[in-house]
Amino acid sequence: MNAIPVTFDEHQINRTVIGGKTNDSPDALNISIILLNTSGSHFKMNVFENLLKCNFKSIISIEKEAGNTSIEDMSRKLPLVKFIVPLEKATDGEMINLAVSEIKTDYFLVLRDSLYIPSGVILSNLAERLYATDCFCIVPRLMTSNKDGLLTHFMPGAEKSHFVIDSSATVTDGIKTLYPFDFIGLYNRKKFIQVGGFDYTIVSPYWQNLDFAMRAWLFGEEIRHTTLLQFSYVDEVPVEDRTVNKDYLRYYLKNEIVKFKNEKAYISRGSFFKFFFHSSSGYLDARRQFVAARDWVEKSKYRFRMDLQTLVQSWSSGK
Secondary structure, three states, X not given: OOOOOXXXXXXXXXXXXXXXXXXXXXXXXXXXXXXXXXXXXXXXXXXXXXXXXXXXXXXXEEOOOOOOOHHHHHHHHOOOEEEEEEXXXXXXXXXXXHHHOOOOOOEEEEEEOOEEOOOOOOOHXXXXXXXXXXXXXXXXXXXXXXXXXXXXXXXXXXXXXXXXXXXXXXXXXXXXXXXXXXHOEEEEHHHHHHHOOOOOOOOOHHHHHHHHHHHHHHOOOOEEEEXXXXXXXXXXXXXXXXXXXXXXXXXXXXXXXXXXXXXXXXXXXXXXXXXXXXXXXXXHHHHHHHXXXXXXXXXXXXXXXXXXXXXXXXXXXXX
């Protein structure tokens, strides 16, 4: 595996960028939209029209793949939308990192074309209330196409000394949640960059998303729900693939095995054999993974504010 990135823009991918004039209106919202396109929705033009009515500063559409001949036509019709087309295989996290480097606003909202996005999704008074939270990430309420609440409230816990994540469909305004389901949320751009963005070396969407969110918490940031924003999926709700693989091991080494003491983080040398015996990896491969994680933690040691044990304890105590 590649070395673990420290900053969000260490890895650049080949892409084509089409269009994208900035909305220079003085009353434009201090929010950019990053729209992840995966379904090839026939309602895409409607989605863009609804987003444009909200007066966002900029809108970036991340396309699934090259070769879509309709993009240039859409760009001519929608000059305020910037289309980014990856010319190589890229993860959702990589594409969000790339889009973040293209925007100038203090906040950005990640959405998917598989969501129903109504006109007037964020009005200026609502935007002001969201700004005031100064939260790292604000997660909207997500529902099925039948308006049933999804299990998107995630809570860290421990079960027989093992880390577990519990979930609930019960959401109240301002309540903490461990990570944003399906990457969907309103992010503080400055804090996103400080945390380091998504790790492009983790390919699995679930482990990439969890690694990013867990790192944010361990770095002292917070992710909270809002009931002021809500979206429903048009069709099927994506299923999280939590398969334990090499992506899980990288997440585990960067987050779960890390200890925090004397205002800095570290991975003890003695923890290698525990990791090795449970990794199902060969000795040399396990050693490479372990050393890469120790090097990354050493570079980032003063950015940590706690370890996983402290996070679980403080969460359960309501702090």
